Amino acid sequence: MTRESQHISTDFLVLGSGLAGLTFALHAAGHGQVTILTKAELFESNTSYAQGGIAAAIGESDSWKLHEEDTLTAGAGLCDPGAVRFLVQNAPDSIHWLATLGVRFDREEGATSLTDWALGREGGHSRNRIVHHADRTGWEVERAMNAAVRAHPNVKIFENAFATDLLQADGRCVGARAVLAEEREVDFLAAQTMLATGGAGRLYQHSTNPRIATGDGLALALRAGVPCSDLEFVQFHPTTLYHPQLRSFLITEAARGEGGTLRTHDGDRFMYDFDEQLELAPRDIVARAIDEEMRRRDTWCVYLDLTHLPRERIERHFPTIIEKLNSVGIQPHRHWIPIVPAQHYMCGGVITDLTAQTGMPGLLASGEVARTGVHGANRLASNSLLEAMVFAKAGAQAAVATKIERPTHFEEPQVRRCVPESDAIRLRRVLQKIMMERVGIVRRDAGMNSALMESEALLSDFAALPEAPYSQYSMEAHNLLTVAPHLIRAALARRENVGLHFNADLVQS
Numbered sequence: 001m002t003r004e005s006q007h008i009s010t011d012f013l014v015l016g017s018g019l020a021g022l023t024f025a026l027h028a029a030g031h032g033q034v035t036i037l038t039k040a041e042l043f044e045s046n047t048s049y050a051q052g053g054i055a056a057a058i059g060e061s062d063s064w065k066l067h068e069e070d071t072l073t074a075g076a077g078l079c080d081p082g083a084v085r086f087l088v089q090n091a092p093d094s095i096h097w098l099a100t101l102g103v104r105f106d107r108e109e110g111a112t113s114l115t116d117w118a119l120g121r122e123g124g125h126s127r128n129r130i131v132h133h134a135d136r137t138g139w140e141v142e143r144a145m146n147a148a149v150r151a152h153p154n155v156k157i158f159e160n161a162f163a164t165d166l167l168q169a170d171g172r173c174v175g176a177r178a179v180l181a182e183e184r185e186v187d188f189l190a191a192q193t194m195l196a197t198g199g200a201g202r203l204y205q206h207s208t209n210p211r212i213a214t215g216d217g218l219a220l221a222l223r224a225g226v227p228c229s230d231l232e233f234v235q236f237h238p239t240t241l242y243h244p245q246l247r248s249f250l251i252t253e254a255a256r257g258e259g260g261t262l263r264t265h266d267g268d269r270f271m272y273d274f275d276e277q278l279e280l281a282p283r284d285i286v287a288r289a290i291d292e293e294m295r296r297r298d299t300w301c302v303y304l305d306l307t308h309l310p311r312e313r314i315e316r317h318f319p320t321i322i323e324k325l326n327s328v329g330i331q332p333h334r335h336w337i338p339i340v341p342a343q344h345y346m347c348g349g350v351i352t353d354l355t356a357q358t359g360m361p362g363l364l365a366s367g368e369v370a371r372t373g374v375h376g377a378n379r380l381a382s383n384s385l386l387e388a389m390v391f392a393k394a395g396a397q398a399a400v401a402t403k404i405e406r407p408t409h410f411e412e413p414q415v416r417r418c419v420p421e422s423d424a425i426r427l428r429r430v431l432q433k434i435m436m437e438r439v440g441i442v443r444r445d446a447g448m449n450s451a452l453m454e455s456e457a458l459l460s461d462f463a464a465l466p467e468a469p470y471s472q473y474s475m476e477a478h479n480l481l482t483v484a485p486h487l488i489r490a491a492l493a494r495r496e497n498v499g500l501h502f503n504a505d506l507v508q509s
């Protein structure tokens with residue numbers, strides 16, 4: 001790897017090109033030079049895989065108050081009410097903003113106005129309020145945003161640029177160090193840095209998240225001592241495909257919103273035993289119900305049944321899902337779909353305020369890497385894309401309002417070392433299994449304590465391995481190993497079962 005002695009200077013540095021990063025970039029670009037670093041191609045992000053849509057109270061019988069109520073209910077008493085109100089009140093504007101960028105949301109049949117959007121329903125929502133683009137909303141949002149940032153004269157994009165460290169000077173974040181595609185290590189100095197690196201789904205053996213979700217931003221923040229919280233609240237999506245050729249492919253909640261039902265292999269509609277909202281109960285309840293049913297009956301999966309729904313309707317609403325299922329021989333109008341829960345979303349992260357400011361001056365965070373307080377102990381479906389947009393915009397507005405000079409120096413960060421890839425793969429797999437089995441949907445003290453000891457030992461093993469040439473895979477493994485013990489400690493410290501955190505030892509007998 002070569003090291004550039006020259007640094008690159010910019011006003012706003014953005015780490016990540018999902019919805020949070022690109023929203024920030026577009027709002028800041030009118031006021032200064034924006035530089036985006038993203039570790040894969042611009043398009044690659046959790047955002048691109050979002051299926052269901054974005055929540056906003058824009059329907060006639062809806063109001064931000066109802067959206068607020070639903071969000072607070074899902075959060076099980078642990079939301080920050082101010083953050084929730086800010087989120088829901090800004091939701092309709094955010095949707096209109098996306099539309100002005102060219103995002104094509106589905107419209108009602110026979111709609112006369114351009115903004116007469118079709119509103120879907122998802123678990124935990126008391127109204128139809130999910131705007132969407134068939135079942136590829138995230139793909140459509142990224143398409144439009146990618147075009148907008150690529151066209152902006154003030155935005156410079158570095159693809160395949162992996163941020164390895166935050167740069168600091170006198171307690172302030174002044175940019176980031178990154179390894180670029182040709183293995184050139186470059187320091188990017190910025191007046192303000194936006195951490196928008198997404199989640200850490202790859203901590204778990206089964207996750208709906210794409211390969212980029214390796215908790216890099218969280219690890220960067222944790223290493224720099226930036227306060228994080230709520231890491232124990234990990235959302236598992238109840239319905240991901242159980243099939244060897246399409247592991248953890250997500251079947252959107254909207255499929256249950258359309259009337260899909262859950263069944264055991266002998267046809268029992270088991271949600272009657274768990275919640276009065278049946279299949280539309282919040283995700284944690286549905287995921288735990290499935291977990292319990294699978295254990296009770298000693299089966300590997302349960303089934304999502306769409307066979308009673310009109311074929312034309314499901315093909316129109318879920319074209320991507322139907323295409324994927326057909327590719328492995330499943331025809332949802334005839335066959336039940338085998339499903340299992342998989343890790344899906346991290347509610348916790350870097351603590352931020354309403355303007356995305358973290359505990360470190362000069363560093364902002366938004367999107368899945370951040371903990372804004374809107375999710376509390378559980379995220380309401382389709383609130384995360386919204387959160388990424390609302391808080392990234394507020395962050396950009398605050399950042400452009402504070403006139404900060406571009407920094408000129410930084411303190412040399414600690415040297416990061418890589419280990420042989422085969423070892424990184426091995427350590428990462430062991431960690432993912434530990435997390436899935438002992439820090440997953442149903443947890444126990446003994447399991448978490450042993451998981452903590454073993455994950456710390458894995459981190460020590462990593463440090464003891466021989467140094468190897470630069471490898472992004474190794475860097476990511478190190479980041480996952482850094483984040484895991486923090487998450488496990490947070491789960492052990494939570495002494496009540498609330499929202500997504502369920503410790504079987506805390507159940508009153």
Ligand SMILES: Cc1cc2nc3c(=O)[nH]c(=O)nc-3n(C[C@H](O)[C@H](O)[C@H](O)COP(=O)(O)OP(=O)(O)OC[C@H]3O[C@@H](n4cnc5c(N)ncnc54)[C@H](O)[C@@H]3O)c2cc1C
Nearest residue numbers: 016017018019020039046047052053163198367368382385
């Ligand atoms: C299958 C699936 C379906 C979903 N469906 C919905 C839905 O319907 N509605 C909803 O609201 N939410 C949904 N979500 C959640 C939502 O997509 C994410 O929470 C949201 O997209 C996060 O946006 P983000 O900008 O924070 O991160 P991301 O979109 O994940 O972007 C993170 C970016 O950071 C980059 N990056 C990461 N580490 C580094 C590094 N070290 N250096 C440089 N760049 C880095 C990545 O390459 C990526 O570009 C879904 C998630 C998944 C996985």
